[in-house]
Amino acid sequence: MLNKNILIGIITILLIFTYGCNKVSNDSITGGAVAGENDNTDTNLENNKEFDKISPEENGKGTIEENINYNLARYEYLFFAGDSKNIEGKIIYVNKINTDTVILEVDGEKITLPKETIRTMKGINLNFNIIRIINDENVILKIKKSEKVGEKYRYQFNPVNIIDYDGLMIKVELRNDNKAVVDVNGEKATFTIDNSKDINGINIEIYEIGNDAGVDYDFVGMLVKKAKELERNND
Numbered sequence: 001m002l003n004k005n006i007l008i009g010i011i012t013i014l015l016i017f018t019y020g021c022n023k024v025s026n027d028s029i030t031g032g033a034v035a036g037e038n039d040n041t042d043t044n045l046e047n048n049k050e051f052d053k054i055s056p057e058e059n060g061k062g063t064i065e066e067n068i069n070y071n072l073a074r075y076e077y078l079f080f081a082g083d084s085k086n087i088e089g090k091i092i093y094v095n096k097i098n099t100d101t102v103i104l105e106v107d108g109e110k111i112t113l114p115k116e117t118i119r120t121m122k123g124i125n126l127n128f129n130i131i132r133i134i135n136d137e138n139v140i141l142k143i144k145k146s147e148k149v150g151e152k153y154r155y156q157f158n159p160v161n162i163i164d165y166d167g168l169m170i171k172v173e174l175r176n177d178n179k180a181v182v183d184v185n186g187e188k189a190t191f192t193i194d195n196s197k198d199i200n201g202i203n204i205e206i207y208e209i210g211n212d213a214g215v216d217y218d219f220v221g222m223l224v225k226k227a228k229e230l231e232r233n234n235d
Contacts (some may be wrong), residue, residue: 070132075144081137088145090124097139102130113141119164120146120153129161152205152223159220168202172220177211180220198227 023059070078077085084093093105102113106124115117119128131140147154153164163170171183180191184199191197196205208221 022129038072072138072140073142076131076140076142079139079141087143088126090126092141094139094141094145095134097133099133102133102139102141104128114162115166116160117162118155118157120166122166124133149223150225152225155222155224156208156219157222163222163224165202165224170204170222170224172222174209174211174220177209180202180206180209182206196212198224201227203227 012015072078076089077128079085079092079094081094081097082089085094090107091105095103095105095110097103100115100197104111104113106121106126109121109124111119111121111128113128113130115130117129120126121128125146127142127144127146129142131142133139153165157163159172159174169185172184173181175181175190177187178193182191182199182204184202184204187200189197189204191204191206193209194205194207196203198204203225205223206220207223208219209218210218
């Protein structure tokens with residue numbers, strides 16, 4: 001009788017042991033929990049969350065150009081102080097950005113560009129003007145080839161702008177739809193559409209004035225060239 005009880009006990013232990021082994025094996029095959037798996041998954045999720053929290057600067061992508069979309073128009077360029085770009089075959093270097101001026105070097109020649117000024121550099125034949133001074137490290141400049149018709153430079157601009165024609169400052173005051181007063185370094189003359197005059201060594205022709213109803217003035221179309229001595233006639 002004792003032997004029978006011992007035999008039953010041994011069989012019971014064997015059955016329990018066999019069931020336990022099968023349970024572990026089946027869990028492994030069918031995707032059941034494996035020791036440590038959930039811990040690793042949770043750790044990876046936390047790592048991903050922490051990575052998402054890393055700032056652009058820490059990822060090496062903290063430049064204003066990469067993180068802010070300025071919707072630059074054609075001919076517009078975002079520069080940084082100390083930055084240079086090759087535009088139309090000329091090396092444009094931003095030396096310094098001030099509150100209302102930008103100091104540039106164009107192929108090594110230093111120029112000062114004020115706000116609301118269209119700067120023409122003869123010989124280089126590029127026009128420069130400031131679109132926006134963002135701060136003392138970033139500026140948006142418009143740089144394009146000067147438009148020339150024969151010896152004349154063509155400008156289409158808002159009269160609040162000043163044209164810096166190789167050091168001569170051209171300002172425009174509008175009187176009505178077909179008449180304008182032009183100031184070149186303090187010397188003034190009155191123009192009607194399609195007539196030209198010499199002022200302070202340059203020849204100017206106003207060929208278009210935009211002046212919509214209800215607006216004092218919209219734009220001016222102007223042709224400028226260096227005056228010739230034989231052509232001088234300001235009477």
